[in-house]
Amino acid sequence: MIVAEAGKGAVLAVQLTSKDRTGHPDYVALGVGDWDRSGRPSWVNVDRVFIVNPGGMRREAARVDAARYGRIATVLRGRYGWN
Secondary structure, three states, X not given: OEEEEEEOOEEEEEEEEOXXXXXOOOEEXXXXXXXXXXXXXXXXXEEEEEEEOHHXXXXXXXXXXXXXXXXXXXXXXXXXXXX
């Protein structure tokens, strides 16, 4: 999941998983959304942030709504001291 621009054409991304991570401090619960065709609940791993060249991405993404993105952004800001 792309979360921000990193500059020089790169983006910052975090891992999205459908493996149940309920209560795990390194994961933010997203619930169900269009990004999972099987309709499974999903979590975002905020423990690792990747710098990605968009030209090297292999999957097409879906959007999350503003409330979900806000939850992810709040956790990432707090964890990494981002503005």
